[in-house]
Amino acid sequence: MRRRVGVGLVALVLSSAAFGTSGPFAKSLIEAGWSPGAVVLLRIAGAAALLLPIGLWQVRHQMRAVVRELPLVGLYGCLAVAAAQLGYFQAVERLAVGVALLIEYLGIVLVVLAVWVLTRRAPHRLTGVGIVLALVGLALVLDVTGQRTPDLVGVAWGLLAATGLAGHYVLAARETTLPSFTFAALGLGSGAVVLGVLGATGVLPMVAGDSRVDVAGHATPAWLALAELVVVAAAVAYVLGVLGARHLGSTLASFVGLTEVLFAVLFAWLVLGELPGPWQLVGGVVILAGVAAVRLGERARAEDGERDGADFDLPSPVA
Template sequence: MVDTMRRHAGTGVAALVLSSAAFGTSGPFAKALIEAGWSPGAVVLLRIAGAAALLLPWVLWSQRHALRALVRELPLATGYGCLAVAAAQLGYFQAVERLTVGVALLIEYLGIVLVVLVMWALTRRRPHRLTGVGILLAVLGLALVLDITGQTTPDLVGVAWGLVAATGLAGHYVLAARETTLSPITFVALGLTAGGVVLALLGATGVIPMHVGGSQVAVGSGRVPAWVALVELVVVAAAVAYVLGVLGARHLGSTLASFVGLTEVMFAVLVAWLVLGELPGPLQLVGGLVILAGIVTVRLGERADARRSATGSPVDFDVPSPVA
């Protein structure tokens, strides 16, 4: 029994680390396309639509005898697609156009703190003291990342887009925690489809610029065809990343999975350095570590709060699978 549990844990950790590594490639390869003249809206639409095209046929086939359940859950999946898919990914890709990949992702991860603040306001239930400490650490880390001392001026438009991504990530944690009869993969596939439809409509009406750029993109010290970067975003950074994330979560559970998922930031910074030659400055690296420490402390506070709760089931903030 113990050996079986260990094998499941090992499989879960391996799957989630690979998922985080896959998600971490999205920012660098998207930025390579953006620097080649592609609009962020076009990049995120192609990524979402491509991943949906890979996952949705399998979902429809596997759920062909339960289509009524799919229709019943469409409102929730559509809300998830608008926030967790469209807003989170569009905000993140718009942010990496103006900020380094690491900084944009760190701002997005403040969405975890935003969830706690929103739920505090709605429930009037004071969070655990560890949660409060984590929020203060996250705010301090953000100040260091943005270098508010004035030595450098952050791109405020990029910061605003990063906060849009954080709002989308908060939507992911809130909506994905809702009860549903759909399997995680089915729910993700419907969310990707809904998000893709929303972005396509915004592009068709001219709200979000949609245009393609050069046929070659700079990767490392060389250049590769743009379609290679697009395939990487669709297959690796979206479809494979989501599937591995779901697999890992089923083996580890949401709380432990969410901690392992924080390794995405490390992978994103590493890939951005290799692909774009982009590395945050020393102060930003320190700020990033402080933000991560704050997020981990928030997690610990919510976990302690859940343990001490004698009645009811608290909202599970620890839904895994990042959305960048």
């Protein structure tokens, strides 16, 4: 597929905005007695049920291609969907939300390391600058200050979430014969199966809470909050995320995806009335600087690759 940076940027920013809506609605459900496991399973399973019929219809004449790509799709579902969701929600039970999210976004470092290992080429120095700026910006946006020594078990769950996040950007950027829509649908389906098994075995508690939840100070049906999580925060978010990653490549996509934190802060302000502080605004600027730095680093690396006749992107999976 020919990569278009403009299309990729728009798709991934919209994906980040969609993902960013999940926080306020999920929080309203959890505060009404819903367990995190139940919320995430309904979110992923609902999105899979919504997307799979359309995704399979797109490839109705290419079922052999679907079978060939099942290992990649299954790995994406396990890492990008199940591990990322399970790791994050488990970490939140033991750590402050900001700390858990910061640990999860260490996955961007894992992306750079994965590209380094697979291509055997060190990232450009500007990419390294982007890593530092992005992590500093995240710390400012999340306002992670004055924390005591974190729970080590919670840190371990956060690292699992980071691995899942890295898996999303690395695997979504791999070239496949499947359309982005179908790939996302199958990935959500496989992730839902994994989460369902964890729930059935008691590893992931499943508790349904009240039928009405508080959203922006208004009593709202729980099904409406769940519908937002399924349609916007999962279905739309994952489809656009896969499309954007394929156009941008895994490294740049992982940095643009950091804007999810900014959108999460914005929606928390609009829906929950949680106003961002001045340091969070500064952190947003620093994150954008990190995105710009990694973009310059990727461009410089691509120019070096053209002069050397080498391709530094992630290799395609073996058919």
